[in-house]
Amino acid sequence: MSQHRVYTVCMPNTPHPSPLTRELIALIRERYALDWHGIHGASHWARVRLNGLTLAARTGADTRVVELFAFLHDACRLDDGYDRDHGWRAMRFTETLLGTHIFLPDRAFSLLMQACGGHTVNPSHHDTTVQTCWDADRLDLGRVGIVPDPNRLGTVAARDHAMIEWAYRRSIGRPLRQCTAV
Numbered sequence: 001m002s003q004h005r006v007y008t009v010c011m012p013n014t015p016h017p018s019p020l021t022r023e024l025i026a027l028i029r030e031r032y033a034l035d036w037h038g039i040h041g042a043s044h045w046a047r048v049r050l051n052g053l054t055l056a057a058r059t060g061a062d063t064r065v066v067e068l069f070a071f072l073h074d075a076c077r078l079d080d081g082y083d084r085d086h087g088w089r090a091m092r093f094t095e096t097l098l099g100t101h102i103f104l105p106d107r108a109f110s111l112l113m114q115a116c117g118g119h120t121v122n123p124s125h126h127d128t129t130v131q132t133c134w135d136a137d138r139l140d141l142g143r144v145g146i147v148p149d150p151n152r153l154g155t156v157a158a159r160d161h162a163m164i165e166w167a168y169r170r171s172i173g174r175p176l177r178q179c180t181a182v
């Protein structure tokens with residue numbers, strides 16, 4: 001009998017149903033100009049989503065905004081380098097989806113726009129939901145060889161050493177949570 005080591009992560013309970021529909025993901029994939037499996041592609045977005053939902057359980061961030069940010073903030077990149085304007089392009093793209101693929105109250109949509117638009121240029125934000133989005137993204141820097149710096153994280157939940165280690169390990173493909181299954 002052989003044993004297979006498998007890794008599991010638990011998706012935190014969220015107060016809202018996920019706004020990430022199959023149709024929205026298909027549209028984002030159609031729009032995305034880079035490698036879907038690259039450093040700014042879908043696996044990064046999935047980790048940002050889980051980082052964000054995990055943080056939101058402590059920060060009280062709007063999970064709808066967190067989930068949409070995860071899959072939209074890098075969707076309009078034109079290269080995997082600095083690409084300073086990709087946040088602004090993501091914001092403009094997000095704007096086109098309101099009422100067809102994104103359904104949010106005005107305030108939540110405004111926060112989503114600010115989170116996408118500002119994530120490339122602003123170090124911090126006064127709103128907890130926006131800051132949670134940015135922390136979720138920065139906690140995934142391990143994939144490009146950077147250990148997240150607590151001084152660049154804005155929420156207490158993200159600066160927690162255990163949170164940084166958990167996210168960092170996932171970002172480099174070595175999840176902390178694991179179980180052994182037969």
Ligand SMILES: [Fe+2]
Nearest residue numbers: 044073074137
């Ligand atoms: Fe990102």
